[in-house]
Amino acid sequence: MRTSKILIELNSGKKYLVKDVSEDYHTSFGIISSKELKGKKTKIKSSTGKDFLLIDATFPDLWEQFQRGPQIMLQKDIGWIMAKTGINKDSEVLDAGGGSGSLCLSLANICKKVTVYEIHPEHHKVVQKNIDLSGLNNVTLKKDDIYQGIKEKELDLITLDLPEPWQVVKHAEKSLKEGGFLVIYLPNLTQMQRFLASLKGTSLKMLETVELLERKWAINEQIMRPEFQMLGHTGFMAFCRKM
Numbered sequence: 001m002r003t004s005k006i007l008i009e010l011n012s013g014k015k016y017l018v019k020d021v022s023e024d025y026h027t028s029f030g031i032i033s034s035k036e037l038k039g040k041k042t043k044i045k046s047s048t049g050k051d052f053l054l055i056d057a058t059f060p061d062l063w064e065q066f067q068r069g070p071q072i073m074l075q076k077d078i079g080w081i082m083a084k085t086g087i088n089k090d091s092e093v094l095d096a097g098g099g100s101g102s103l104c105l106s107l108a109n110i111c112k113k114v115t116v117y118e119i120h121p122e123h124h125k126v127v128q129k130n131i132d133l134s135g136l137n138n139v140t141l142k143k144d145d146i147y148q149g150i151k152e153k154e155l156d157l158i159t160l161d162l163p164e165p166w167q168v169v170k171h172a173e174k175s176l177k178e179g180g181f182l183v184i185y186l187p188n189l190t191q192m193q194r195f196l197a198s199l200k201g202t203s204l205k206m207l208e209t210v211e212l213l214e215r216k217w218a219i220n221e222q223i224m225r226p227e228f229q230m231l232g233h234t235g236f237m238a239f240c241r242k243m
């Protein structure tokens with residue numbers, strides 16, 4: 001269960017994660033007393049008179065505070081996976097490699113159970129740290145190499161964000177339930193070509209390959225236009241289904 005709170009300074013929008021309400025919290029806008037943190041009020045003032053909102057941290061609040069290790073999957077892509085596969089509170093999911101935990105923990109936030117394979121010891125530590133921060137207790141983190149096989153069976157979804165997903169196709173076929181999804185995320189189309197070839201003769205059918213672009217806008221009283229800079233390319237996603 002999540003116990004962290006988020007403090008938001010209302011003028012700037014700056015957020016602070018409060019893990020322990022038994023101590024005063026120091027911000028660049030003054031100190032928030034432990035008494036205020038423990039109280040029931042959501043609108044509170046710091047020692048310098050600045051206004052703060054104090055609420056229970058939501059999953060996206062916590063996601064913003066996650067430690068970063070390897071390149072994470074972004075919310076635009078994670079949301080698409082959720083929408084296209086229909087995973088929900090009854091779903092059992094496997095994710096590899098765990099990386100920084102962005103994808104696997106987002107999935108765990110809405111699924112019944114998520115198993116994560118992460119072979120790199122340092123990345124394993126980052127995922128564990130982020131599991132602890134999230135407070136989610138439906139995640140099993142393993143040090144296993146997914147290229148060697150998958151122990152879990154009857155899975156609703158397998159997500160792969162690693163360099164050689166074609167090494168996992170045969171294992172995924174055995175571990176997915178009928179109608180289950182395999183979603184892979186790759187930065188290069190050359191990798192996608194090799195992955196496609198590996199599907200031949202299997203029960204995994206390619207449904208679609210997609211690249212999602214997200215363009216943020218600068219909005220205030222004077223300006224209303226797209227931001228000059230945007231993230232040009234993150235990766236391609238391919239959606240396959242066992243059928």
Ligand SMILES: C[S@@+](CC[C@H](N)C(=O)[O-])C[C@H]1O[C@@H](n2cnc3c(N)ncnc32)[C@H](O)[C@@H]1O
Nearest residue numbers: 073097099100101102103119120123145146161
């Ligand atoms: C780009 S990161 C994944 C990021 C992750 N999707 C996220 O959103 O934070 C790729 C990860 O795959 C791991 N990895 C690579 N090969 C693997 C394998 N055979 N089995 C398990 N993990 C593997 C790497 O150590 C690395 O941490």
